[in-house]
Amino acid sequence: MLDFSLTSMLSSLFLLAEEAAPAAEGISWIALLNQALNGIGIVGILLLTGLGLAITFGVMRIINLAHGEFIMLGAYVTFVMQDFFKMDLLMTIPFAFIGTALIGAIVELTIIRRLYGRPLETLLATWGLSIVLQGVVKLIFTAELKYVRAPSYLSGNLSFLTNEAGTSPIAISYYRLFIIAVALALLALTMFLFYGTSWGRQIRAVTQNREMAKCLGVNTKLIDMGTFAYGCGLAGVAGAVISALKTVAPPMGQDYLVDAWMVVVTGGVDKLIGILAGSFLIGESNAIIAFMLNDPLARVIVLAAVIVLIRYRPEGLFTVQKRA
């Protein structure tokens, strides 16, 4: 493995050095700029898929290994809505939110509720849950890949710097911009809910001191269920939005689970804004390193970097000062 990655790194560095010489300097800079711009598209997907986890893990401290499956459920809700009711993708987003939030609420009621304060058992139970959800979806929809249609008005590219040949070396697709917009809007909405409403205040009170909040008349059970359902609903929206750009299949959630965890852990779990920083850092560094070297290698490097970061800042980048 080490040998392999080392040689492939060396060979790609060699190729890079070889190519840099004959090609004009400017072109590779423009290509790099284009890649950096498109890295924002990756950031958008990371932010969107990480947001739900930032609620269920970041706020509620539930080690939720079924997060990816809630993304998958959202994608399937979109598929069903499109297939049976011929809905536009944008129209299906509320249904994806409500559908996954409902399933999330049921899961909280039957499994998670009984496991608060026991992270290890929660981990096992949610892992089992992820296998069950995958199995159920496979039984209902079979293992085939499913097709979700992207809205036609979101096709096309926003381009900068059109050259004389009529092609533009720097461009980003409208759909990726749309993903970023949805992600930022959801982040803003979530921050408003948490820091600007009484529901948010109650949530934070329950996380900080459950017993005291209970004494003061907060219905902690309802708050827990609502918060978990909201986090799952966000995952469902993520699934709905990315379903048109990626592949819809029962195991699809596994792919996003690791990324979502990296984002949440890097950004820090105490502040929601941390996941914006986390997804930006991971998405952009992944994009730039992958462009210089290659995709599998970039993943290795970024993962290693996250491990080093956690070693020195176990709480992530954005932390809240706490009393010991």
Next chain:
Amino acid sequence: MSKHMIVKASRRKFLQYGSLTLGASVIAACSGGTSSSSGGSDEAADLGENPIKVGVMYSTTGTIAIVEKSLQDATFLAIEQINSGTGPWEANGEGIAGRKIQKVVVNPNSDWDLYNQMSKRLIEEDQVVCVLGCYTSASRKSVLPVFEEKNSLLYYPVYYEGNECSSNVFYTGAAPNQQITDSIPYAYENFGPKGFFIGSDYIYPKESNRIAKAELEQAGGQVVGDEYAALGTTEFITIINKIKAAKPDFVLSNLVGDSIPAFYRQYKDAGITADDIPIMAYPTTEEEIQAMGPEFAAGHYTSFNYFQSVDTPENKAFVEQFKEMFGGDRVTNGVMEAAYLQTFFMAQAMKDALEAGEELNTETIRAATRGQEFSAPQGRVKIDPDNYHTYLYSRIGRWKEDGQADIVFSTDAAVKPIPWSQVLYKGRTCVHPSPDDRSDPIKETGKDLETQYLES
């Protein structure tokens, strides 16, 4: 005190619910799979006396299930037709010389080690006479030592990278010279000399691209980029940007599984049309195109032995019967057709052996399978008696807006298989002795091997 009670009570509850979840998950992971052997007693009653036990080994769960489930479907259709004497088996009556096939189905859950264990189980415990199965090269490599050690037979239905010639495997998918050898010169002549090669990061795409690279360089072209993505990757913007920067004349894609729809969608989404840079692919078939939406593949190319649009009476019947059994919205593709036709090769061989008064075992089935011919949906095909690969048609399809292929290139007859790429290993071929004593079959002729076709 009371707190202690609560903890105790909830621990008991946890055990209840926790074991429920875990138990359910274990059932979900194994369901339909590891133990659905012999298909239950009611089916056994229908199979009459002395059925022939055949192993069917495809994953119906895990990452590769997407493809292998449809291979299993095609295999089941063939077995059903053989047992009931319908379809291509109509002239032979029910079963094989009166004996029906009893399928022993296992599900290795897309886990390469499980393929190895389950093939052992099929051969030793279930005592099947042969096995139909496997999709990825990784799984074939995993079971190969088992079939060679136990001297059993595997029918393998997938196009692959070649470089193999076992006495215990019949390869009914394309060898390199039935897919790569025609598609690369076609791309060179029709698109241009510069190719950008991409693939999933494992043995088949890498080896296949290595052969394609040698073919392209021999034709006078050059490879301007070579990129691999981990199996299951669905984010391709980096590779697409590298393609944009390298400005190739065509892209050769050996991506497999769920990466395929994601790549084609993001390719079009990034503003590259099929007119700018067409994609030539091997693993992209009707099934993946249905999943990505046909508009994303329209104008791109795939090289395969079979397309659903192949115009033969056998194919018309095959498509019709498949849809009847599995639903009108299903499509057929090249790997499914190979899984289908190899089941008939096996059945014909068993029939010949039984009619000659022989017992069914590895030796008799192997000897009888060599040289079998069959009118498959793709046309007349034949197992090469020397190298155990299959004479297959070589075709190139251009995808249309309706998700079907417009066949732009086709050989007139099935091409004789050569397991080794002749650009990389000039003159190397494979001849199993007759009768097969399992000695080393590799022959170095040192000469250019001429393309031979199946004579009708």
